[in-house]
Amino acid sequence: SQQGEEDPQALSIQEGENATMNCSYKTSINNLQWYRQNSGRGLVHLILIRSNEREKHSGRLRVTLDTSKKSSSLLITASRAADTASYFCATDGPDDKIIFGKGTRLHILP
Template identity: 90%
Template sequence: SQQGEEDPQALSIQEGENATMNCSYKTSINNLQWYRQNSGRGLVHLILIRSNEREKHSGRLRVTLDTSKKSSSLLITASRAADTASYFCATDYLDDYKLSFGAGTTVTVRA
């Protein structure tokens, strides 16, 4: 079963704009990761945030985690056409080593 749920399901923005997507999960976690998947390809790891962290940055990516609300957000700043992809949050929860993926947010960046 899938632990996380992303919102929105799809997002269309203009190049240069920011894209924000959210992930909610159900049970206590160790870590939350974000992955990107280009159309018809495998997933690529973007960033990990641990349960005791509240915010992390990596290049144009900013991730926040609110464990009290069981939610995370991924912000992509100054979007580019190459950011067009599906983005998935994945959680590993206490006493378990496996990742549970959400259904993903599909982002389209228009030139």
């Protein structure tokens, strides 16, 4: 069963706006990762945040992690058309198994 649950399932915003996606999980984790998938392509790794970290930045991406609430958020600032894709969170726990959520479909409107 999938542990990560992304929210919302789909998101449409205007180009230039910020996009926020959330991920919740159920059990303890070592790391949480965010991946992007463009239509028809494989997953591309975006960012990893460890369980002892609270926030991480990479370019226009900002990820937060709240282990007490078992949730993470991915913020994409100043969105661009090329950001249109599906975004997945993935957790790995003590058993080293990586579990992906169902994803958020992000659509950037021109």
